[in-house]
Each structure stands twice: as C-alpha cells, then as structure tokens.
Amino acid sequence: MNNILSVKSLTKTYGHQIGCNDISFDLHEGEVIGVVGESGSGKSTLLSCLAGRLKVDKGSIKFKSRTDVKEELTEITEVRRRYLSRTDWAFVHQNPRDGLRMDISAGGNITERLMALGQRNYSSLRSKALNWLSKVEISTERIDDNPTTFSGGMQQRLQIARNLITEPRLIFMDEPTGGLDVSVQAKLLDLLRKIVIGLNLSVIIVTHDLGVVRLLADRLIVMKSGEVVETGLTDQVLDDPQHEYTQLLVSSVLQF
C-alpha cells in the first residue's frame, strides 16, 4: 500500500458542536485530494486534526514516514509532531500573515526552516533563498524586503516557498487562494499546479472554490455538517455528482 496518510473514523467536536464526524479516507503518495463544502462544514477542523494542530476526540491517522514506518499521529509526542511539521509537512494558511514572519526579510522567512535544521552557511542559505524566490516567481531583488511590502499574491507565494524549502512530502492547504483577486488566484493556482506536479507532492487542499479543485485535485471529498457525503475522482464528482448536496454545490445554487 502506498498511502502516505490513512484516516479512520476521525471525529472532533467542540463541546456540543460537531467539528467533523467519522471521517475515513486514504491519501496516496503523489496524490492531491480536495476537500470541498460550504462554510462551516468542517473542512478546516479536519485539516487541523490531520496536521496535529487540533487534538482529535476519536479515530486514527496513520502517516508513512520517510523511512516507511507507519506512525499513529494521534499518539506521537509534541516533539515529534513539531519536528514533522518543519521537515515532512507544510501548512499553507489562507492568510499569509499566519504563515509568515512579517518583520523578517523574505530571505530570512524562506530559510528559517533550514537554519532550524542546523544549516550554518550564510552564502549557501542565501543562494537557496534566491532559488526558491525564482521558483515562486518573485523577483530575486526582493530577497531583503519584508513581506509587509509585498502584495497579497506575493505574500502567499512567499509562504509557499518558506514551506517547501525543506522538501516536505505532505502539504496541507487551507483556502490558499481565498482573499485574492481572481486574476491573482489564477496565477497562484498555475504555480501551485507546477510545483505539486514537479515535486510529486501529496496534498490535502481545503477550499469552497470548485474551480480550485477542478485544476489541482485528483480526488474530492465533499463535506456537509461535519460529515463526508460523497467522494470520488474530481471529474466524476463534478460532472456527475451523486449526492443531492453535491449536485447543489456543482450547480452553484449554494452561495458560500
């Protein structure tokens, strides 16, 4: 089995409020899964549980490490979780401010993880930062500027570079194109697509924008009120939705 992630019966509640309920799915290596559903359907809750940012109530999350060992993420130590989050995983936030250090230069933002892993050569850190700036299509002249001077789209691309420099294998994205202008969104999507395919990344992307998953996701998970109502290949789900909620979503009857 080449699953990088296997989720079984995952449940998270906030007091009486259900966050997500009894979620099960597998993510294959190199696969992109899109999680869609209207606002409040539990997408962010699910993502935060998977990335260990929220403690789950019930269920199991098995992660395949670089050494092919299956780790139960609901049971790993905080030390291990933090190590994985800065090496094997990346988390791209909707608001780049949550994922960047706004008072540190672009170069410092990009190379922080490498320094955390013990890299101590300034010149080589710098050339890696320059390399990643061009990969995310930010002018290399901006390396010493703080993200506060960047546009929203640039900040989001900087966040992606900062996250991907350690070559993580599993990427969590929460509405990465939300809050951006439509033309900027398209450019970012294009870039994400190139990077995801180029690096053969495994990705879980949460969005309420079906256009985003149409372009990026291999498979879809449709959520409603904390539960999965439909799963399948992206084209299948979007072109021939089975559940009536998905049909509503696709016919854009629901406003988000």
Added chain:
Amino acid sequence: MLKSQKNKYTKEDPLEHDEYNFAYLDEQTKRMIRRAILKAIAIPGYQVPFSSREMPMPYGWGTGGVQVTASCLCPTDTLKVIDQGADDTTNAVSIRKFFEKTANINTTDDTNSASIIQTRHRIPEEPLKEGQILIYQVPIPEPLRFLEPRETETRIMHALEEYGLMHVKLYEDITKHGHISTAYAYPIKVEERYVMDPSPIPKFDNPKLHNNEALQLFGAGREQRIYAIPPYTKVISLDFEDYPFEPMKAEAICSICGSNSSYLDEIIINDKGDKSYICSDTNYCEKRK
C-alpha cells in the same frame, strides 16, 4: 556562601539599620532564591522562574542582581560592584552602599580580592578564580523575546531545542549590515543545550564566559528569572561558518595604562572632538598604572 543566616544580624548602628535582616531580604525569601540558584546551576543556561521581591530601588537598577547577591552573601564575603566596568558610577556606588548598610560586609574595588562581584554590562579583565561568584544584572533574560514575543511559545522552543529563530536574527544582521552587527547581549549556547542571553555585555567579553573558573549567576528582577553558568562550562557564541563570531574592540590602546588587550571606552577629550580611549575596567587600569 549559601549557608542561611538563622539569626537576625545586628549592626553597630541599631538606629539606622535595625529594621533590616542581614542583606535586606528575609531568610525565607533568600532560601527561595537559593533554591532557584541551585536549580539554575544544575541546568546551565536554563531560566529558572523565581518570585521577585520589591527592592528599595527601581527596576532597571539591577534588582535581580541585587536579590541574587543578597542571597549569596555571608558576613565574611568581600563584595565588589561594577557598572560598565567602573566601581565609581552612581549605580555601582549605590548598590555597594546598600550592602555595606544592610549586611555590613567588606567591599573592595580589587577584582582579585572580591569573593562576590555584582556587575552590569561587563566581565572584569582580570581572570576570575575558583570560589568567586560573578553576578550579572539582567534586563531581558529571554534571547528569543524580540523574535517571538509569546512566553508560552519561547518556553516550548527552549524545551524542544528549537533554536532556528536565533540564527534568523543573525541572518538578518548580516543581510542588513554585511556582518553580524550584534555587539551586545550576543547570544550563546551553554553546554551544547540552552541558548542564553549573557546580558548586555559587549561581545568582546563573550570568550570569558567560556570555561570560566568562577560561578556566573544572572538575575532578572522585573522578569523574575535566574540562570547560571557553573564553573568550567562550555559556552559558544552563535555564528555562521562563513561569518564566524569575532569578539571586537576599538583598535587602540588605553591612554592611561597603555593596555592593548582590554576593552576600551571612547572619550572625547576636547572641543574639536578628538578622541581618546581608556580601559572600561577601572580597577584593571588602576593596577597597571
């Protein structure tokens, strides 16, 4: 020196000093602070919380250092107090007088004959010996503070040895100034474990932190932290392979004693703005004259 004073210490001048316990703090408080000190010695570089007391001087005047000194002092101790290397500045004089009054101990300017030295911003030039205690006044104990303001987060970073941020700061330094411009409070790693702020000493003094024969204690009053570098502890200053740590001083010699190896203060000697340099460590300079 950590022996507690059971009885109320009586001074020659009861009218003036009667209301104070030996070295001002009550025995209960001193015991609490000594426990924090012992813990700090056991975990070099780790910031131990303690419950700081009101002292008859404002924060910023070394209340942390004063409380550590008060808890270490015995009647047989000889105390030296320096501020920026000098024994005769207002801050040093008032702390010295405070302990002369409240503990009636001997004081000295001589680094070599002091058993306890309280300092702000310098390490004496004369090498310290076994048995001596150097007590630093610390304004901000947390080296990660300005990059990560959340105390909950910095504690986790120390616990998990997540020190990438510290190098981000040095990276930013080189990026902005072409070299590591941090000249004071230069971050160190103690015994290959904790990253520590050595208080605002010039980085010229950093090499003296390493393998020092004396016990080094650090007290932050407002922030309520005590930490320590025990004698003969490994201390390295953080840097990059291609931008190694360099202790720095003015390229000059002392115009009083001619020393070319001590840390120098710059002084303007006339209206034209001509400069001269003198030792910042006044006792060292005095002895060499």
